[in-house]
Amino acid sequence: METKRFIILLLLSHLVLFYSIFDVYFTSPINHGMPVYRSTQTPRAKRLVLFVADGLRSDKLFQQLNNTPYLNSIIQNRTSLSGISHTRVPTESRPGHVAIISGFYEDISAVTRGWKENPVEFDSIFNRSTYAFGFGSPDIVPMFKRGQSYEHFYIECYHSDNEEFGNDRAHELDLWVERKFEKFLLNNTLKNELNKDKIIFFFHLLGIDTNGHSYKPWSDVYMKNIHIVDGITQRLENLIENYYKHDQKTTYVFTSDHGMTDWGSHGAGDDTETLTPLLVWGSGIRSSHHTDVHIEQADLCPLMSYFLGLDYSINSVGRLPIDYLLPVDEDLLQAYLQNARQLLEQVHKQYDLLKKRLLFFKPYNLNEEKFFERMEKVEGYMNLYQIRDDIKDFMRHVALASHYYHTYRRFLLSILITIGFLTSICTTLYQLNPMRSLSSSIALLCKIVSILIFILLLIEQSPWTHLLYPTLVCIHTWISANFAMNWIHQKVFNQIKYFSFWLNIFMIGIFLQTYILPFFHRWTMSIGVFLLFIDAIRRWQG
Ligand SMILES: [Zn+2]
Known part of the structure; x- marks a missing residue:
């Protein structure tokens, strides 16, 4: 083949192989158009209050309960559920909130957008409520309104300039939420909406996360912010109870979207990041008292739907944590x-x-x-x-x-992509070493099979990108199948009886393993660095 054409072909092949990761693995699990199901006709509460203390680690709350006298008094003295909500990676704010409020885990196709936004529209408990009121960060609260057609969502956010990390007055963000809500209740402009059934208050408290990033979770600043959030929770509950004249029709849920490592980071799957506190009290919890609750984060969504008697959110994969309900x-x-x-x-x-x-x-x-x-x-x-x-x-x-x-078609596509990769290597070898090859019947069979698979995917109306992989296989098989068969015949079948052949295979296996091992055992990377060091010394002396 002409060199120029060969380079273009190989470049295109690699682009297809690179794109295949996003096409086959990072696919959205979200569907639309499913019918809705009402959770219950006899809800346990008229309204629900959701506190999310952003970046609050469970051990920092539960192991130092004297820091949070109010939350502690709820755990000790009132019928309540308290324990751990298990989050999943990526432990970031947006996926965490989506799991709590919409009941599904990260739409992995969001990787193409840097985890910053959801590529696909989705349902939420806010959408299913009669009215929702959200106070907090402009990055989180409006997320559940964006692109949605519903208008029953009242939002108040501070300006994103105020969020600046490194500001040791990050708890001001939390106090801002309290002040705004107090003013909102005083003004009473949405009186009718406030007195409806099935309404939700959402308080997003960002201070702990910001202070955790700047001062780390073991710092006094972090702990002090938790103490402040404890007070805010108490005062907000009092405001609401007074507004509704202690009618015992409000459920309270306190949790966080993700934890934080000792280094002040989050995103990965360490226990410090995935274990978040959960506390539920109020009218939804009539008679059960558990202090060792373990639930999956997305299960909060159907739980809150059930308390209010909402329709379950259609995209939710959460299951009602029924073991804790009495x-x-x-x-x-x-x-x-x-x-x-x-x-x-x-x-x-x-x-x-x-x-x-x-x-x-x-x-x-x-x-x-x-x-x-x-x-x-x-x-x-x-x-x-x-x-x-x-x-x-x-x-x-x-x-x-x-x-x-x-994942139904994932297996076939993975096979095709692997073969596409191997055959493109064959084409490269053939280009570098264009020996005359005898045509073989096995090569012919491979060519025919690759075309049949292409036709199969075509008839199945696969997305056009799925057709790229059999196309890749077809092209490379037609170019280099004969060469590959000859090569295998010479290099494998004729060599199979020699020890050196098996030694080579073994060494290649070891070599490939060294690529994979560091994903699971980071220390193995130091072996490679050490070998480089030895090599450098050898060269220097030589
Ligand atoms: Zn967060």
Whole structure:
């Protein structure tokens, strides 16, 4: 092949291979157009208050409770749930808030936007409420309004200039939220909205995060900010209770979006980053008192929906943390079952989308007809707890089915991309060493198969980018398949009986491992650095 054409071909091949990561792996799990399910007809509360203390680490709260007398008094003296909410990577503010308020984990396709915004629109408890009131950072609060058609969201944010990191008065941001809310209640301009059912107050308190970045979580400044947030929580609760004349119809949820390492960073999966505190009290928690709660962050979304009797958010993958809710009665189980239905709708949507276009399609066997039959008859159960466990088990399978459909074509595409990579190497070798090759029947077979796969993906109406991979394989197979077969024949089959051949294979294996090992054991990198050092000395002396 002409050198110029060869370079262009190879460049294009590499672009396709690079793009494939985003196309195949970083795909959005979010679908639209699913029907909604009401959580319950008999909600436990009329309104819900959500405090998010940004960047608050769970151990800094729970291990030093004398620093937070008010939250401590709730844990000790009132019926409440307290414990850990487990977040997932990336432990950043936006994904954390999306998990809490919308019930799904990072839309991994957001990597192309630096985790800064969601590429796809999504549902949230704010969207499902009759009215929501948000106070806090301009980076977080308006996020749930952007691009949404609903108008029932009142927002007050400070200017982003005030957020400056390194300012040791970051707790002013939290006090700002308190002041603004107090003024807002005094003005009483949205009186009608404030007296509706199913409303949500959202207080985003950024100070702890800012101080954690600047002064680190072991600092006095960080701890002092937690103390200030404790006071703010108490005063905000008092404001709300006074406004509603202590009607006992308000649920309070206190949590954080992510933790923080001792170095003042977050984003990764260390325990200090993923373990966040959770505290729930008020009218939603009637009779259960748990101090060792462990829930997944996204489970907060259906939990809050249930307290208010909202429709479950359609994109949520959260499951009602039913083990911590008492009493286990028919109403609670009904809400749990509705949660299962809502999760199942997403799987149905995934199924429909695949079924419509795939030629050969093996559905996931959920046995849902049998499950709902059992639920309808409610026969053969000893008690309500058995029904609960049956629903729980079904939800687990729904989650597996969802993953199965989401990654359905990933295997075939990964194979194609790997082959595309290998065949492009063959083309390069062929270009460097253009020996005359005999045509072989196996090479012909490879060529035909690559074309058949291309046709299959074409008929399946795959996204056009998915057609790039079989195209890549086709082109390179047609160029270098004969060469590759000859090469394999000479270099592999003729050498297989020699020890040096196996030694080479072994060394290549070790060599490849050294690339992968540092991902899991960082210290192995120092071996490489040490070898470089030895090599440098050798060269210097030589
Ligand atoms: Zn944050």
